[in-house]
Amino acid sequence: MPEQTLDQRLPQALLALRLGVFIVMFMWTLDKFVAPGHAAAVFENFYGLEGLGTTTFYIIGSLQMVLILGFLAGVMKRLTYGLVFLLHGISTLSSYAQYLNPFENLLFFAAWPMLAACFALYYLRDQDNLLTLERLKTP
Numbered sequence: 001m002p003e004q005t006l007d008q009r010l011p012q013a014l015l016a017l018r019l020g021v022f023i024v025m026f027m028w029t030l031d032k033f034v035a036p037g038h039a040a041a042v043f044e045n046f047y048g049l050e051g052l053g054t055t056t057f058y059i060i061g062s063l064q065m066v067l068i069l070g071f072l073a074g075v076m077k078r079l080t081y082g083l084v085f086l087l088h089g090i091s092t093l094s095s096y097a098q099y100l101n102p103f104e105n106l107l108f109f110a111a112w113p114m115l116a117a118c119f120a121l122y123y124l125r126d127q128d129n130l131l132t133l134e135r136l137k138t139p
Contacts, residue, residue: 011130017117018072018128024114025068025084032061046094074132077125085118 032039036057043049064087071080092115098105121128 010124010127014121014124014128015130017121018074021084021088021114021117021121022068022072025064025071025088029061029064029068032057032064046091074128074134077128077132077134081118081122081125081128085115085122088115088118 031042036054039057039061040052043052067080067083067087070076071084074080088111092111095108095111098108102109
């Protein structure tokens with residue numbers, strides 16, 4: 001069996017990154033619906049936003065769900081991949097205090113490779129065509 005070329009392997013690797021990032025973002029989105037109190041604590045602790053009610057998190061969660069489903073489907077990649085990269089970047093940087101005490105907060109360091117994956121997906125978005133709706137539209 002002949003070895004695959006980079007042009008054949010790259011879409012598979014990008015799809016794996018897209019699915020991995022989606023899984024994390026999907027769970028963070030579900031948190032806003034399933035445990036809005038937890039989401040409120042996160043927003044208060046990491047973003048300094050207090051007093052946001054349940055309805056606010058349902059709205060944020062709904063908007064985020066539309067975004068990540070578009071990201072998963074590979075539509076409007078400059079926008080959806082860019083927003084996912086930006087939102088995760090904000091989340092990663094807003095946790096700066098956790099990095100100052102690394103051995104008490106090791107899980108927070110998982111945000112950095114995910115941020116790198118978000119960057120790679122945004123940077124290589126034109127090559128990420130495997131199982132995307134944009135790919136299905138193009139003959």
